[in-house]
Amino acid sequence: xxxxxxxxxxxxxxxxxxxxxxxxxxxxxxxxxxxxxxxxxxxxxxxxxxxxxxxxxxxxxxxxxxxxxxxxxxxxxxxxxxxxxxxxxxxxxxxxxxxxxxxxxxxxxxxxxxxxxxxxxxxxxxxxxxxxxxxxxxxxxxxxxxxxxxxxxxxxxxxxxxxxxxxxxxxxxxxxxxxxxxxxxxxxxxxxxxxxxxxxxxxxxxxxxxxxxxxxxxxxxxxxxxxxxxxxxxxxxxxxxxxxxxxxxxxxxxxxxxxxxxxxxxxxxxxxxxxxxxxxxxxxxxxxxxxxxxxxxxxxxxxxxxxxxxxxxxxxxxxxxxxxxxxxxxxxxxxxxxxxxx
Numbered sequence: 001x002x003x004x005x006x007x008x009x010x011x012x013x014x015x016x017x018x019x020x021x022x023x024x025x026x027x028x029x030x031x032x033x034x035x036x037x038x039x040x041x042x043x044x045x046x047x048x049x050x051x052x053x054x055x056x057x058x059x060x061x062x063x064x065x066x067x068x069x070x071x072x073x074x075x076x077x078x079x080x081x082x083x084x085x086x087x088x089x090x091x092x093x094x095x096x097x098x099x100x101x102x103x104x105x106x107x108x109x110x111x112x113x114x115x116x117x118x119x120x121x122x123x124x125x126x127x128x129x130x131x132x133x134x135x136x137x138x139x140x141x142x143x144x145x146x147x148x149x150x151x152x153x154x155x156x157x158x159x160x161x162x163x164x165x166x167x168x169x170x171x172x173x174x175x176x177x178x179x180x181x182x183x184x185x186x187x188x189x190x191x192x193x194x195x196x197x198x199x200x201x202x203x204x205x206x207x208x209x210x211x212x213x214x215x216x217x218x219x220x221x222x223x224x225x226x227x228x229x230x231x232x233x234x235x236x237x238x239x240x241x242x243x244x245x246x247x248x249x250x251x252x253x254x255x256x257x258x259x260x261x262x263x264x265x266x267x268x269x270x271x272x273x274x275x276x277x278x279x280x281x282x283x284x285x286x287x288x289x290x291x292x293x294x295x296x297x298x299x300x301x302x303x304x305x306x307x308x309x310x311x312x313x314x315x316x317x318x319x320x321x322x323x324x325x326x327x328x329x330x331x332x333x334x335x336x337x338x339x340x341x342x
Contacts, residue, residue, distance in 0.1 A: 050294070057082050057287035075284070082288035095273065095289075099296075101181070102269045106249040109188045113245060116189065117196025118238070124197065125204045135201075142194040150258035153187040157259075174259065180266045184256050188249070196241040203237025204230070243304055250297050270296070 059075040060082060086095050124135050141149065156162045157173030164171055173183045207230065215225045231238075253271035260267045262276060270293040277286035 053287045053290055053294075056283055057291050058284070060284040061281060078284065082284045083292070085285065086288060086292065094268075095270075097265055098268045098270050098273045101267060102250060102252065102271075102296075104181075105184065105188070105252055105269065106246055109185050109192075109249050110242060110245050112185070112189050113193040113196050114238075114242060116193040117241070118200055120194060120197030121200035121204055121234075124201050138197060139194050141191050142198070144191065146191065146254045147258050149187060149191050150255050153183065153190075154259045157183050174261075176264055177266055180260050180264065184259065184267055187259060188252070188255055191255075192245060192248070196238070196245060199237050199241035200234055203234035207233050243301070246304065247297055247301060250300060251293070 058077060058079060060078045062074050062076050085091055120138050124131065124138065144152075154174060158164075159170060159172065161173075163173060171179055173179050211229055211233070212225065215229055220228070251271055252269050253275065256264070256267040256269060257272055257275075262268075262272060270289060274286045274289035274293065277283075277289060
């Protein structure tokens with residue numbers, strides 16, 4: 001008895017029942033086509049304003065009279081003079097003061113918000129009566145517009161306000177001085193700590209209860225469970241929340257501007273400095289300040305992601321090596337018999 005193999009399908013024709021495969025070139029074109037609306041929006045709302053700001057930072061409004069004795073109008077190209085002027089004389093003192101205020105606001109506010117936000121998340125995560133009401137009440141400050149919350153805290157920090165009544169002190173919270181700095185920190189923490197709590201809560205809800213049951217069986221106490229189980233597992237969500245808050249505080253403007261006022265040395269930030277230059281029609285220096293702030297934010301974001309993403313990259317490389325080693329150790333399959341057998 002003789003058996004013969006089934007005839008192979010003609011070249012270029014797919015086997016019956018198999019899905020057609022798309023070439024890498026075709027899939028790349030499809031991906032580019034689908035992402036093109038996003039690229040257009042990013043170019044309009046990000047790329048164009050950034051390029052326009054960079055161009056504006058190279059010009060300065062003409063002041064005084066020209067060579068012919070007429071009043072000078074328009075703008076003159078000054079190159080990087082707007083940038084070098086930032087670091088010279090009284091302008092340099094004001095810039096470094098605003099830079100220090102911005103950095104201190106970021107460091108202190110985000111640190112306090114992490115502690116309070118994680119605590120909020122732990123409270124909202126536990127099963128208790130009225131959990132929905134607790135979550136809604138905690139998120140109310142975050143939903144209030146920043147200008148409204150600034151006016152609210154301005155009323156609280158008045159000389160005859162609630163804060164002085166509780167402390168039984170007469171502190172000029174909204175006047176020039178270090179107390180104004182701490183007033184901004186308190187107001188910003190009250191408003192945005194729920195944001196970190198909300199994202200941390202999302203990370204807590206995906207942790208399986210089996211993990212905590214296993215830790216309880218092993219005799220781990222609450223503190224050890226938090227440090228070795230809860231915090232490592234919630235770290236991805238917490239990192240995203242901290243990154244967003246860091247970038248947001250670096251651009252702080254409306255809270256100190258409305259609550260304390262402009263041109264206050266103790267609370268002036270880089271955004272307020274750029275706005276003050278633009279208000280006085282010095283658009284070139286204002287664009288230079290905005291560009292410096294943009295570079296500062298980019299550097300902080302890059303360092304932040306690079307430091308926290310190093311382990312992830314290392315794990316991905318290790319995983320790829322393990323897959324390659326496993327594939328190399330796997331036995332190779334013999335080619336299928338095509339001819340017939342007797």
